[in-house]
Amino acid sequence: xxxxxxxxxSMFIQEGEDVSMNCTSSSIFxxxxxxxxDPGEGPVLLIALYKAGELTSNGRLTAQFGITRKDSFxxxxxxxxxxxxxxxxxxxxxxxxxQGNLIFGKGTKLSVKP
Amino acid sequence: ETGVTQTPRHLVMGMTNKKSLxxxxxxxxxxxxxxxxxAKKPLELMFVYSLExxxxxxxxxxxxSPECPNSSHLFLHLHTLQPEDxxxxxxxxxxxxxxxxxxxxxxxxxxx
Numbered sequence: 001x002x003x004x005x006x007x008x009x010s011m012f013i014q015e016g017e018d019v020s021m022n023c024t025s026s027s028i029f030x031x032x033x034x035x036x037x038d039p040g041e042g043p044v045l046l047i048a049l050y051k052a053g054e055l056t057s058n059g060r061l062t063a064q065f066g067i068t069r070k071d072s073f074x075x076x077x078x079x080x081x082x083x084x085x086x087x088x089x090x091x092x093x094x095x096x097x098x099q100g101n102l103i104f105g106k107g108t109k110l111s112v113k114p
Numbered sequence: 115e116t117g118v119t120q121t122p123r124h125l126v127m128g129m130t131n132k133k134s135l136x137x138x139x140x141x142x143x144x145x146x147x148x149x150x151x152x153a154k155k156p157l158e159l160m161f162v163y164s165l166e167x168x169x170x171x172x173x174x175x176x177x178x179s180p181e182c183p184n185s186s187h188l189f190l191h192l193h194t195l196q197p198e199d200x201x202x203x204x205x206x207x208x209x210x211x212x213x214x215x216x217x218x219x220x221x222x223x224x225x226x
Binding site: 088106 | 120159206215218
């Protein structure tokens with residue numbers, strides 16, 4: 001079945017640093033979504049991407065739909081403490097049938113550098 | 115964010131109990147989903163409903179039984195669960211089937 005590889009699995013951030021994470025797929029996707037999950041809560045949709053090459057921002061967050069349609073990237077600029085949490089990528093290969101189901105990555109956990 | 119609500123937020127149940135999880139969406143969406151989230155594993159899709167009809171059942175054991183009485187409500191009935199069923203159960207909704215999904219806060223289930 002389709003799988004998403006999300007990296008890094010975890011990272012430590014210091015306030016003010018920029019953060020990058022990415023997701024790669026073994027097959028072509030036509031939609032990429034990025035979610036953030038805080039402890040004890042459900043994932044919250046951050047950014048949705050629909051076209052190869054698309055670059056979309058949401059405040060300090062910027063995400064890109066890779067040209068190959070097999071990857072996506074999320075960047076956080078000038079990180080702040082409330083950015084900690086788990087970031088998930090999700091992709092969809094098709095709009096119809098089971099191909100239209102979202103496939104989720106395992107998440108990138110952001111923590112504050114001790 | 116109160117678009118999708120779930121109750122209870124926490125549930126502890128024995129293996130012989132019967133309980134139900136409830137999800138309600140206030141977004142006017144037509145599709146609803148149940149996911150299971152376990153530690154160190156990707157979100158697992160369990161059930162999908164579109165306009166109150168089940169369109170997906172991802173080989174979920176029969177001890178999990180979904181119910182969608184209308185497009186705003188979704189239930190997950192639980193009976194004779196196993197300890198490995200302990201997880202965070204997330205409900206989501208979307209405007210139409212397979213559009214962007216919006217999640218509830220989840221129910222943390224512990225089976226003893």
